[in-house]
Amino acid sequence: MALLLLASCAQLLLQASVVHDISMVEAMGAPAGSILVDTEWGRLWLWRVGLLSVMAVLLGLAYAVREEGPAPVDSIRSLRPTLWTLVVAAGAGILLTLSLVSHGAATTEVRSAAIFSDYLHLLAAALWVGGLFRLVMGFPLALSAGSAAGPRVAMGAMVPRFSTVAFLSVGTLVITGMFGTWAQVTVAQAVATPYGWSLVAKLGLVLPLLGLGAVNLLWIRPRLTSDGGARWFRMLVAGEALLALLVLLSVGMLTSLEPARQVASREGIGQANILSFQDTTEGTDISLEIQPGRVGPNSYLVSLKDRLGNPIPNATDVSLRLSYLDADLGEVAASSTAQGDGTYLLEEGLLNIAGPWQVELVVLRPDAFDARTAFRFEIGASISGSAGITPSAETGKLLWGIELALLGVLFLATGVPLGGWWTRRGAVIMGTGGISFMAALVLLFGSQSTGPGVGENLRNPFPPNPASLSTGKQVYAGNCLVCHGEAGRGDGPGALGLDPPPADLVVHVPLHPEQTLFGFIHDGIPGTGMEPLADRLSDEEIWHVINHIKTFE
Structure with missing residues (x-):
C-alpha cells in the first residue's frame, strides 16, 4: 500500500510536469495542486488516495481484532467479515478510478463499453495475479505446519479454491482483452506501432503464463498429495508469479504509449489512398475511384465500359451527387469531364466532414438507357490528425454484447461442476453468468425490438443502386402511379377530382429530407x-420508393 501511495504521488508530479511543461521538482506545489482541483484526472486521483487511506484503516482494524482479547475486542471481532468485505470494496473502487482515466475512457465512440471492459480486465488481473503472490507467500506458512502432512493439507485446501478463481479470471482477461485490443488497435496494420508491438510482447509473456497455469491445474494439482507434486507445484507457481510481474511491467509500458490506432491514423498506416467501387446497370459497367478518400478535396475518376468490355467515350453527361448520411447537410451535384478512353474526371469534390457518405452516379448516353447507381463509404479525418482511425460505435455495441454473452457462458459453465444452483458457490457463479448473459441479450436485441419512430433522423438504409431503384419502381407503379403519374407530375388517372391535387414530385421531393418523405408516405x-x-x-418498400421518386426530373 505504501508503494501504491508513492507511485500515485510520483504519477501526480509527472502529470503536472507534462501539462505545465516543467520538471517534476518544479511541479511540486501549485502546479500539482491545479491538476488536482481543475481536472477530472486530479479529482479521480484524490478519490484513489482517499480509498487507499480507507483501505489502510480497515486493514488495520481487521488485523487488530484477529487475536484473542478482552470483551470489547471480542464484540468487534464479529465484524471481521464485514471489514474484509469493505477492504475488497475499497480495492475495487481504486481500480475503477484507474479505468476512468484509462485509454478506454478516452475512446469516446465506445466509451462506456471500453471502461466496462477495462475495469473487468483490471479486476480479473488483480484476482489472478494477487492470488498467485498469495500462494507463493503462503507456502512458507504451509511448510511451518506441525506435521509432515501439514503442507499438503494446507495446499490441498488453498489450491482448489484458487483454481476456480484463476480459471474465471483468465477467461475474463482473454474476453475483455480482445475488446480492449480492438478498441485501441482497431485495424490490423496498426500493430506496426510502438503500442502494437508492446501488446505483442505482452501476449508473448501471457502465453507461457497460461501454459504454466494449465500444467498446474491439469497435471500437478491431482498429485499434490505426493511430496514431488507439492514441490513441483511450488516451483511452477513461483514461475507464474515471476511471469505475472513481467506482464505487469509490460502493461505499465502500454499505458504510457499512445494508442495504436491514433499513431496509425497520424502516420497513414492502414488507410487506403484510393476508394474503389464497381457496378453494372443498363449494360454499362461503371467503376469509380475516389482519391485520397479523406476529409477535404477529393478526385473522382469514373470509368465506363459496355457489355463487351469496350470503353464508352460518348457519354453526354456523367454526373455525381454527394450527400452526407448522418445529417441533412444538403447535396453537392457536379458533372465530370471526359478524359478519353471511357474515363471521366471530377476534381476537387469536397468531402467536408468525417463519417458516412453516399455518391450517386448518373450516366447519360445517346445510344443506350440512362444508367444510375450509388455507392456508400466511410471516410476518416485528414492524415495529419490522430482521429482518422476510430472504432465504430455500432461495431462496439455488437462486440460488447458478444463480450457479455461469452462472459455469461464462462461463468455458467464454471458453476455447473461446482454444484450449480444447489450449492452456495455454484449459485453465486451461475447467477453472475446469468446476469451477464441476460445483459448481452438486452444489448444485442433490445434496441432492435422497437425501430426509430417516424420523424426522427432516419437514414435510408438502402443506397439508390439498380436493385433498390428497380424495387422502388415496381412498388411505385402498384401504389403511387395512379395519382402521381408515371413521371411523378401529379397527373395520374386517379388525380381527377382530388382537392388539393396530388403533389408534383419533381418539384416537391427535392425540398424535403428523406425522413420527412418517409413520414409522408x-x-x-x-x-x-x-x-x-x-x-x-x-418500411423497406417505402425506402425503395423514396429512392425511385428522387430520380424524377
Missing part, C-alpha cells in the same frame, strides 16, 4: 388525398 398528409400507406407497405 408512412403516415399520409392530413387534409389531402395522400392516405397513410403504413398498412400496405413495409
